[in-house]
Amino acid sequence: MSDMEINRVIAQMRTLATEMNTPTAHNVDAAKPAGDDQFSNVLRGAIEKVNDQSNIASESVDGFLRGDESQSLAEVMVATQKASISFRAMTEVRNRLIEAYREVMNMPI
Numbered sequence: 001m002s003d004m005e006i007n008r009v010i011a012q013m014r015t016l017a018t019e020m021n022t023p024t025a026h027n028v029d030a031a032k033p034a035g036d037d038q039f040s041n042v043l044r045g046a047i048e049k050v051n052d053q054s055n056i057a058s059e060s061v062d063g064f065l066r067g068d069e070s071q072s073l074a075e076v077m078v079a080t081q082k083a084s085i086s087f088r089a090m091t092e093v094r095n096r097l098i099e100a101y102r103e104v105m106n107m108p109i
Contacts, residue, residue, distance in 0.1 A: 057080045
């Protein structure tokens, strides 16, 4: 998951938080379906990219273990580190989303 995608998700979360602070019912009703589709698409795309990184790293390790000469140890290590970093970033995004959800749920009505 790239920094640009993480920044886009954070920007959308901030936009949604700003809209929540606006007391007009029109903004809440109008923004909910459109924002939900965009946010879910961004999140789904990010998860797919993390999965792709993991698959690439797995294939790279398997190729190296089979003795494939096209896979060097350095390339395998870089692929596994990319997968690890993208997974940790996705986990952090998930943790922040859960934290934001809990904050919203604990807000007084």
